[in-house]
Amino acid sequence: MRPRISPLLLLVALLLGGCGGYEFRNIAKSDIDLVTDEFIDETRGLMQELAEKLYARNPAELRKVPGMTVERRLQLLRDTPGALVFPELGGRTGIVALEVVFNPAFDGDRVFALVAGLGGMLRQAYGYNTQTYLLSEPLEPEALRASARNIEILLWRLRHTRHADGRPFLVTSEYRGVVDNLSFERLFGKLIALQDMMARIAGDAGDRRVTRAVHAASSMFIPLPL
Numbered sequence: 001m002r003p004r005i006s007p008l009l010l011l012v013a014l015l016l017g018g019c020g021g022y023e024f025r026n027i028a029k030s031d032i033d034l035v036t037d038e039f040i041d042e043t044r045g046l047m048q049e050l051a052e053k054l055y056a057r058n059p060a061e062l063r064k065v066p067g068m069t070v071e072r073r074l075q076l077l078r079d080t081p082g083a084l085v086f087p088e089l090g091g092r093t094g095i096v097a098l099e100v101v102f103n104p105a106f107d108g109d110r111v112f113a114l115v116a117g118l119g120g121m122l123r124q125a126y127g128y129n130t131q132t133y134l135l136s137e138p139l140e141p142e143a144l145r146a147s148a149r150n151i152e153i154l155l156w157r158l159r160h161t162r163h164a165d166g167r168p169f170l171v172t173s174e175y176r177g178v179v180d181n182l183s184f185e186r187l188f189g190k191l192i193a194l195q196d197m198m199a200r201i202a203g204d205a206g207d208r209r210v211t212r213a214v215h216a217a218s219s220m221f222i223p224l225p226l
Helices: 007-017 022-028 031-057 070-079 094-101 110-125 141-160 183-201 208-216
Strands: none
Touching: 031 070, 031 110, 031 183, 070 110, 094 110, 094 141, 110 141, 110 183, 141 183
16 A cells, blocks of 8 residues: 655645756655656666567558658657557557457557557556556555466467468567567566566566466456456
8 A cells, every 4th residue: 555645745746846846746655656757767778679670570560651750750659648549540549459469350550550559558557657656556565467468468479379371460579480689578578577577566466367368368368457
């Protein structure tokens, strides 16, 4: 449970807020809030790096939208608040958008579907916060842990799910049967580790429900708790 902030402390924080901002942020945040902010920033940085790498390996996806550039894609993702809902993905977000990546009938930008879906899921896991404060709702450990398992599932499906003719839906670590770029493995590994560590920090004692779900359907994404 988050510590309660007293009316006196809140008043002092508000007064100090007019004197700069740095002091206010330190008073209005617990140690866990400061750590959470670092995790959110690191996660968003890794997502940007992932998008750049995916477009470098799959340039044809970007060309599906005339005139689109990587910089415009990244700007669109940064400037869109909340759940990352986009008309070109039919309003799908989170794990529903991730399913589009592996839909043979989808003729849109699969890299964008992956980054928007994964980014939206991670935002949901952090309660759609860009920063957290003493009065913020506490994070849900189960959602954080479920998001980590979903990243593992996504990585497995990128390796093993193919078009009918054997082509991967997106090229990552392997190209034409040769594993030649392990940076994707490291990126996904960092994202998984961050989510698992944040779940522990948020106070989760175990992941029994999530583990059962993974064993029951190892290739299906796990809905995050609302």
